[in-house]
Amino acid sequence: MLELYHWAPNGPWLKPLIVIAEKQIDCTLRPIDVLAFEQYGDKVPPRSLETRLNQEGEGPLLVQDGKQLTESFFLCEFLDSAFDGPALRPTNPVAFNRMLAWARFSNEIFMPSANTLGCRQFLAPQLAGKTMPVDVLGKIELSFVREAWQRAYANDFPPAMIDDSRRKITLALDRIEKALIDGPYLLGKDYSLADVDAFSISRSLPVLAPDLVKGRPLWADWMARIEARPAVQASLQIDGWYQPENVFAPGPEHSRWG
Amino acid sequence: MLDIYHWEPNANSGKPLLAALEKGVEFQSHYIDMLAFDQHKPDYLVINPAGTIPAMVHNATLIFESTYMIDYIDMAFEGPALRPADPYELWRMRWWCRFFDQYVGPATSQLGWSSFVGPMVRERDEEELKAAIERIPLKERRMAWSKAIYGTFTEEELAESRARLMSGIAQIDEALTDHDAIAGDQFSIADLAGFMMLFGLPVMFPEAANDERTPNFMSWLRRTARRPSVQEGLSIGKNPRFAQRFQELLNGEGISDA
Incomplete structure (x- = not known):
């Protein structure tokens, strides 16, 4: 039995939803309210060592016959390698290397940066005047995840942090625009997990940093091309969320080397 | 030919080296003295414009990210598998x-x-x-x-x-x-x-x-x-x-x- 515990179809939660739809995998979807901290309650099974230390911060949890998996990109790699359906990973070693290099850049640079802007713009206002429940705080093992929640409650996003995030989003958009010169998708002619990942994070950028996405014709065409896919359309409509691109919770840590 | 540009067999530099040895792949070793800043010198920047070590070049293509250089070696060459099939x-x-x-x-x-x-x-x-x-x-x-x-x-x-x-x-x-x-x-x-x-x-x-x-x-x-x-x-x-x-x-x- 395969179960996916997920929140709104945005960012890390969107990625596995798209892969499940693309490959038509038989999976029970279990919605979780992250703002009600259901991911730390008894709606989810007791967590394994790895998933307690989810390096992604808040994100999807996949359970297959008791085995638990987190980290949206690698969870998608698992789905692609464990299930039939159209392959979403290249077989060519160079293209495969480009896909993994994208994943690393996304996990450590792009995702944390989009997430910082998203938490400031959309999460912090929802938490204004509230305090973090102490019992939940005690259940979060990773200090950077605790600190990110507290930062959002306190609406404490120093200008230097915002500038740094915007700089890194610019790097990501430059990288995407450059990759698309050679073909309709990030790895060339074939749609892959790199596109699923980059699309899922990029989807909020027009609201988070409208000035940064201007003048990027290849990026805009690519976004529209992916958004038009039936599997992507279906995923974006899951649970009837209104503007899921505005839904954020604390994400991965910014790379400690910058 | 596989060329590996590395410093000491320690941390990132050691990963592609050990992968090639583990797999029994022939390679040309190029020692880059990190403490003399050889990785930022013009000769080396021609090979890897990012100025980071290690770098790996196969068939005139630069392969990125030390951890994922191992994936590349595993996919591109014969020898014992370095990634689980499960x-x-x-x-x-x-x-x-x-x-x-x-x-x-x-x-x-x-x-x-x-x-x-x-x-x-x-x-x-x-x-x-x-x-x-x-x-x-x-x-x-x-x-x-x-x-x-x-x-x-x-x-x-x-x-x-x-x-x-x-x-x-x-x-x-x-x-x-x-x-x-x-x-x-x-x-x-x-x-x-x-x-x-x-x-x-x-x-x-x-x-x-x-x-x-x-x-x-x-x-x-x-x-x-x-x-x-x-x-x-x-x-x-x-x-x-x-x-x-x-x-x-x-x-x-x-x-x-x-």
């Missing part, structure tokens, strides 16, 4: 690689740089150092180098790195309770990458890694150290410090390693 074990391998690269790796490097790289480099001429930092192409690397060179890691940063290693090594120890290797029972990229990142730790930070506190971790380090590929890889180094740490690891065998 999708869940593959996921575990990815999860722990990310934990090594993003969570405990930067903490280990920070301790190593503040205690070793910084003092070594500070013996050089001040003007020469300034010029060397100016030449670094990536802003992130420029910041990291200038911190290491001038010893400006704050006590708070170093304390955070130590705390992270105290818990992180205990967590690796826990993961090794039921398995001989990180991802499962089969040796994989995660063992290779984790070993390269952490084999100096019992000497550098014995409070976190020792036979009493983390016996599974210690026997895993020694088991990995005895692999012929690792022994051969370590002999490629030129700086006696790393070979010495390696010997100390093997010599300090405790009763837990029976």
